[in-house]
Amino acid sequence: MSSKPxxxxxxxxxxxxxxxxxxxxxxxxxxxxxxxxxxxxxxxxDGALRWNVAALFEEVLHGLTLxxxxxxxxxxxxxxxxVDTWAVDYGLVHDDGELTSQPHSYxxxxxxxxxxxxxxxxxxxxxxxxxxxxxxxxxxxxxxAAEPSLANVQALLIPDLLGLWLTGExxxxxxxxxxxxLLDASTxxxxxxxxxxxxxxxxxxxxxxxxxxxxxxxxxxIAERIGLDAAxxxxxxxxHDTASAVAAVPAGEAxxxxxxxxxxxxxxxxxxxxxxxxxxxxxxxxxxxxVDGTIRYLRNCxxxxxxxxxxxEWGPSVTLENVLAEAAALPPGGPQIDADxxxxxxxxxxxxxxxxxxxxxxxxxxxxxxxxxxxxxxVYARTLAQAADLSGQPIDVVHIVGGxxxxxxxxxxxxxxxxxxxxxxxxxxxALGNVLVQARADxxxxxxxxxxxxxxxxxxxxxxxxxxxxRHVEAALTNS
Numbered sequence: 001m002s003s004k005p006x007x008x009x010x011x012x013x014x015x016x017x018x019x020x021x022x023x024x025x026x027x028x029x030x031x032x033x034x035x036x037x038x039x040x041x042x043x044x045x046d047g048a049l050r051w052n053v054a055a056l057f058e059e060v061l062h063g064l065t066l067x068x069x070x071x072x073x074x075x076x077x078x079x080x081x082x083v084d085t086w087a088v089d090y091g092l093v094h095d096d097g098e099l100t101s102q103p104h105s106y107x108x109x110x111x112x113x114x115x116x117x118x119x120x121x122x123x124x125x126x127x128x129x130x131x132x133x134x135x136x137x138x139x140x141x142x143x144x145a146a147e148p149s150l151a152n153v154q155a156l157l158i159p160d161l162l163g164l165w166l167t168g169e170x171x172x173x174x175x176x177x178x179x180x181x182l183l184d185a186s187t188x189x190x191x192x193x194x195x196x197x198x199x200x201x202x203x204x205x206x207x208x209x210x211x212x213x214x215x216x217x218x219x220x221x222i223a224e225r226i227g228l229d230a231a232x233x234x235x236x237x238x239x240h241d242t243a244s245a246v247a248a249v250p251a252g253e254a255x256x257x258x259x260x261x262x263x264x265x266x267x268x269x270x271x272x273x274x275x276x277x278x279x280x281x282x283x284x285x286x287x288x289x290x291v292d293g294t295i296r297y298l299r300n301c302x303x304x305x306x307x308x309x310x311x312x313e314w315g316p317s318v319t320l321e322n323v324l325a326e327a328a329a330l331p332p333g334g335p336q337i338d339a340d341x342x343x344x345x346x347x348x349x350x351x352x353x354x355x356x357x358x359x360x361x362x363x364x365x366x367x368x369x370x371x372x373x374x375x376x377x378x379v380y381a382r383t384l385a386q387a388a389d390l391s392g393q394p395i396d397v398v399h400i401v402g403g404x405x406x407x408x409x410x411x412x413x414x415x416x417x418x419x420x421x422x423x424x425x426x427x428x429x430x431a432l433g434n435v436l437v438q439a440r441a442d443x444x445x446x447x448x449x450x451x452x453x454x455x456x457x458x459x460x461x462x463x464x465x466x467x468x469x470x471r472h473v474e475a476a477l478t479n480s
Contacts, residue, residue, distance in 0.1 A: 004077040006442060009067045010434035011060055011162065013085040014241060015263050016040055016308065018056065020063025021428075022070060022078075023435030025444045029460035032431055035070050036063030042105040042347075049108040053091060053099070053158065057165055065226040078228055079442055080214075081166070082237035082434045083159040084244045087179035088140045091161045092153040097168070100153060103161075106138035107345060114146045122197050125281065130194060132185035132274045132287030133178070136300060137342070141181030144200055155204045159239035166234050167216035170206035173236045175243035177208060178289040185274040185287045185295070209236045211243070211291045212441045237437040238291050242266045244433030245401050247291040247451065248426065250459040255396040257384050258298075259414070260429070261404020263305045265376065267383040268298025269393050283386050291437060292451045297391055299383045302339030304404055306372045309350035310365070318365050326366035327373060328409045334367065335360040339375040377413035384418060398422045401429035405465075415467040425464035432458055 008023040010032075020036040038059040042049040064081065071078050091103040104110060115137050119127075124135060133139060140157075144150065156164055157176045164170055177183045177190070182200070184191040188208075195202045209215060215234040223230035238244035245260040260266040274287035274295050288296045311320060335358040343353060354371060355362045362368045380398075388395050398420050400411055405424035415422040426432060436454045439445055445453050 004075055006079040006444065007071050007076045008435045008438040008442070009064060009078050009081045010237075010431045010438070011063070011081065011083040012241065012244075012431045012434060013040060013056060013060075013083075013158075015042075015086050018059060019431070020060065020067055021431045021435070022067050023431070023439070024076075025439050029457050030432060030435060030439070031461065032428055032435065033070070035066045038063070042107055045102055048110065049105040050102040051089065051105055051158070053103055053161060057162060060162060061222070061226055064228065068227045072227075078232055080233040080235045080438045082235050082438045083162050083166075084237055084239050084241045084430060084434050085158040085162075087157070087176055087240045087242070088136075088138055088143070090140060090143070090155040090157045092147070092150075092155055093161070093164070094153060097164055103158065104143060106143075107347070108138075109346075110146045111137050111142040114142050118142055118145050118198065122194060125278075127181060127194070128281040129276055130184055130191045131181050132276050132280075133181045134284045134286035134299060139181040140179065141194075141198070141200075144204070145198060150201055150204055153204075154206060156206065157239070160206070163215050163234055163236075166218060166222055168219050169216035169234075171209040171215055171236065172205045172207065173239035174208050174210055175238045175289050175291070176240040177205065178287075179240060180205075183289075185276065185289075188289060188293065211236050211238050211437050214441070235438045235441050237434045240288070241430045243288070243290050243296065244431075244437070245429040246270065246296055246433070247454055248429040248433035248436065248458045249399045249401055249455060250423070250426065250462045250464060251397075251399055251455055252459060253396055255394045257387065257395045257398045259380055259398060259400045259404070260402050261303060261400050261407070261410070262402045263303050263308065265301040265303040265380065265404070266296070266298050267301050267380055267387070268296060269387050269391055269395065271295040271297045271391055271393065275390060277390070280390050283390060285387065285390060291433070291454075294451065297387060299386075301379045301383055302341075302344060302376060304376075304407070306339060306344055306350060306354065306376075307369060309347060310354070310368055310372070313349070313351055314365055323365050323369050324407065324409050326364075327370035330366060330370045332374070334374060335362065335371055336375040336378060337371060339372070339379045373407075373410050373413055376410060377417045380414050381417040395420065400424045401426060403427060408465075411465070411467045412470060415469045419469050421469075422467040423464050424467065426458065426462040429458075432462075
């Protein structure tokens with residue numbers, strides 16, 4: 001075995017951008033180096049909104065090439081690669097691994113008329129009793145029901161599809177599988193009775209794999225192209241990016257809540273078992289699997305997509321830094337919207353839709369942004385209150401990770417409205433979770449390392465910012 005220091009490559013792709021990152025385990029803890037950034041976004045193709053995953057894969061290969069060159073120059077070796085992306089979307093592939101077509105985006109409207117048909121066959125109450133998955137019209141189960149044919153193909157969730165092209169191996173990583181609406185929340189296995197009832201082939205998904213297990217090694221042709229050793233392993237991580245982000249929440253306390261704040265906001269608590277009650281279903285909470293068999297009990301709430309779309313509409317004359325400062329200077333108590341509404345899922349004309357929903361002119365960009373921030377903070381507070389009530393787990397502190405942890409206005413408003421301290425950061429929680437699951441699989445965290453050890457490693461180096469409620473606000477997290 002080589003004596004060169006080990007480094008780990010994290011492929012982290014979100015709905016608007018992707019990165020290839022080198023992760024190192026130093027004496028003081030983990031560190032990250034972004035070696036390649038690239039854009040991502042839905043494209044209209046063949047009358048539908050789709051992902052150009054072939055182009056994404058080319059960016060991944062370029063990033064891995066750069067990662068190998070950077071590691072070699074530093075006298076290091078890339079020992080493994082982990083892939084995480086957004087959830088629910090998939091590619092249909094033939095036996096040779098070729099796509100039938102570019103994968104649909106969850107923002108496409110093709111499931112609009114499908115959900116009722118699915119529920120007519122298996123009522124949502126029965127779906128929830130098995131899967132514990134909140135209703136979202138773009139969940140994988142509805143997308144599969146919208147396919148004209150599932151004969152002679154397999155569905156690979158996006159990170160699993162990239163894994164197939166890197167290794168030739170087919171697996172379905174379990175944290176992402178838990179977002180499909182076809183995984184049994186209690187057993188962690190696919191719910192075959194749902195496949196049968198909905199006439200979905202049982203073998204549509206490959207075999208399940210857990211975070212930390214090796215998917216395989218690089219295909220020789222890929223290894224040669226990117227300049228890495230063919231023995232370089234692809235290690236399954238929390239391939240749903242939120243699973244990796246939650247694994248890297250730097251919590252040292254037991255009673256914590258988390259908000260993974262980005263394009264979407266994933267708001268909830270971590271539990272040992274799912275909650276499948278009628279009250280949980282009515283509140284539209286989800287039970288997704290996390291690293292080490294944990295349950296991410298959460299709601300998928302509105303997020304910074306609203307802000308991102310507004311900035312895109314306004315163009316370069318409105319900068320994020322300036323408009324947030326102007327929004328923070330506005331008085332509280334302005335109009336709000338339901339940031340969870342399906343009315344805000346689609347792109348385009350976002351400022352106008354927000355003004356219409358607010359019932360107010362909201363004349364300046366700053367007023368629109370303040371409305372978004374106030375509305376998101378209220379969604380966070382309401383969702384955390386429900387999570388505490390439904391789970392019976394008290395919440396002493398709220399951890400905000402991801403891009404939203406840099407939004408000081410949003411973090412402060414969240415502390416104000418919940419009446420709880422907020423710890424913001426790390427920004428790169430998803431990449432840290434990805435790297436640290438790989439490092440643990442490599443033995444770099446010590447024998448028998450646990451999820452708590454992963455979080456301790458994050459705390460050792462993570463840059464965080466604390467926010468206390470700045471004024472007396474009736475706490476939203478009291479049980480009635």
